[in-house]
Amino acid sequence: MHRSGLKLNTYALGSVLKACCTNFMDSNQHGKALHTFSVKLGLDLDDVVATALLDMYAKTGDLVDAIQLFKLMSNQSVIIYNAMIAGFLQGSVEDGVKCFALTPKLDIVSWTSILSGYVQNRHFGCALALFYELLSSGRKPDEFIISSMLGACSNLASPRSGQQIQGYAIKTEMDNPDVVSWSVMITSNAHHGCARKALRLFELMKGYGIAPNRITFLGVLTACSHGGLVKEGLRYFESMKKDKSMTVNVRHCACIVDLLGRAGKLVDAENFILNSGFEEDPVMWRALLSACRVYKDTVTGKRVAERVIDLDPQGSASYVLLYNIYNDAGINLPAxxxxxxxxxxxxxxxxxxxxxxxxxxxxxxxxxxxxxxxSQVIYARLEQMMKRMEKLGYIEGRPISSISEPKLNASTVMNYHSEKLAVTYGILCLPASAPVRVMKNLRVCQDCHTMMKFLSRVEKREIILRDSIRFHHFREGTCSCGDYW
Ligand SMILES: [Zn+2]
Ligand SMILES: [Zn+2]
Structure with a gap:
């Protein structure tokens, strides 16, 4: 088109530049060539073209050129600022924040990009602080912001803020929370062990005439299982089965196994698996295996573990559970x-x-x-706290070496599990009144769990540990999971 002698207009340039944003080979080179053209045509500082150019530079990672262009622009409109913020966020959050602070008129898009930039870069605390700033500025957050904030709160292990945002979402601004937002709220309550609240939300949602989906039901069943609400859980499961539009999947069924297992109904749980249609799925048996361990049923545990290992010979979790079942029973050889x-x-x-x-x-x-x-300070503090806990009756579970996190050197003290170190670091560095929030990629072991309970008592600290399964809130010597996880 350009070669044929036709004049390029701003919109044509804009669309070609958009094409340059998709990262095909040399897209930045093509973009730069187009930039040169637009300078020749005197269009480079036109709003549409300049925004497209900025976007192109930002998305192809060329922030130096983006900044140069930005400085030249006379009309730094909010759209351009938003392109800049989004661009900077791909480089560093700090630069994105600087640009955000410079923006004279912030619109909801600017807030959305900076908030999601924080969340994507795992600066959850900053995201939350900015969200409150947004509210106090009198602006109305959109549903996108609310759902990314709910995500941030579940990562912060910060139930109070999460609840505030949920309350906010329901009561005031979110005129029409959809089934996704409701499901997020229900699931988040379920994982925090607020079973009753999750169920109240579920009833409220139905009251608003919103039909639950598979994910909502998963949240509801999780709430029942974590909350020990056997009767309710089974009732919800039956109502789900009756609903023709709903397909029950293996995760729903595993929730029921968990629900029965937690309540100590191991025989019912096993029968449920055999009649569920998912008896070949290791997920189902693994749920039962945890129950066998908690209820110290070594005989069933052994049978179930062998079944899981048969179905999933590469899954390390089941070997670990079987190993722990033997260990708990004091049988060392099979371990x-x-x-x-x-x-x-x-x-x-x-x-x-x-x-x-x-x-x-x-x-x-x-x-x-x-x-x-x-490190040195952390270990010294940990040793000192260990002594105080031992006085209260804590027996360190060291003789039981865990299969998932083998001891590095049995003769030294340097074999503490990672969560003990992270929590100690938190106790050392955070203000005394602040809860210590730690995340862990695996399931917390028995010994660490017991230790955290003691620790919350001797240190008078709230400890929140998010492991791969759920949240554990340790307070005054007890845990919100009721020792079942
Ligand atoms: Zn541990
Ligand atoms: Zn717990």
Missing amino acids: TKIRELMNDRGVKKEPGLSWIEVGNKVHCFVVGDCSHPM
Whole structure:
């Protein structure tokens, strides 16, 4: 078109530049060539073209040129600022925030991009602070902002803020929360162990005439199982089965196994699996395996574990559970055998990892970690707290070495699980009144769980540990999970 001598107009340039944003080979080169053309045509500072150029530079990662162009523009409209914010966020959050602060007239798009920039970069605390700023500025957040904030809160392990935002979403601004927002709220309550609240939300949602979907039901069943509400859970499950538009999947059924297992109804749980149509799925048996361990049913546990291992020979979790069942029963020989079996089959163990956010930084720990600059202080404090807990009756579970996080060196103290180190670091660095929030990629082990309960008592601290299964709120010597996880 250009070669044929026709004049390029602003909109044609804009669309070609848009095409340059999709990262095909040399897209940035093509974009730059177009930039040169637009300078020749005197169109480079036109709003439409300039915005498209900025967007192109930002999306192809060329922030230096983006800044140069931005400085030249006379009409720095809010649309252009938003393109800049979005662009900067791909480089660094700090630059995005600077640009956000410079924007003279913020619209909802600017807020949305900066908030989602924070959330994507895991600066959840900043996201939350900015969200409150948005509210106090009198602006109305849209549904996109609310759902990304709910996501941020579940990552913050911050139930209070989460509840405030939920309340806000329901009561005031969100005129029409859709089934997705409702499901997020229900599931988040379920994971925090607020079963009754999750069910109230579910009834409220139906009252508004919104039809639940599979995910809503999963949240409801999770709430019932974490809350020990057997009768309610089974009733909801039946109503779901009756609903012709709904297909029950393996995750719903695993929730029921969990529900029955938690309540100690191991026989019912096993019968349920056999009649569920998912008896070949290891997920179902794994749910029962946890129950066998909690209720110390070694006989069923052994049978179930072998079934899981048959169905999923590469899943390390079931070997670990079987190993722990033997260990708890004081049987040592098979434990070594299981470890050998895992080695023979080349089963990979996912390394345990815990992390904590302090200030604006995430601190990450592995088992026996000595790489943190404050390692010495952390270990000294941990040892000191151990002594105080032992006086209260805590017996460290060291003789039981865990298969998932093997001891590095049995003769030293350097074999603490990662969550113990992360929590100790939090106790050292956070203000005394602040709860310590730690995330962990694996299920928390029995010993760490017991230790956290003691720790919450001796340190008078609220400890919130999010493991791969759920949230544990440790307060005054007890845990919100009721020791079932
Ligand atoms: Zn542990
Ligand atoms: Zn717990």
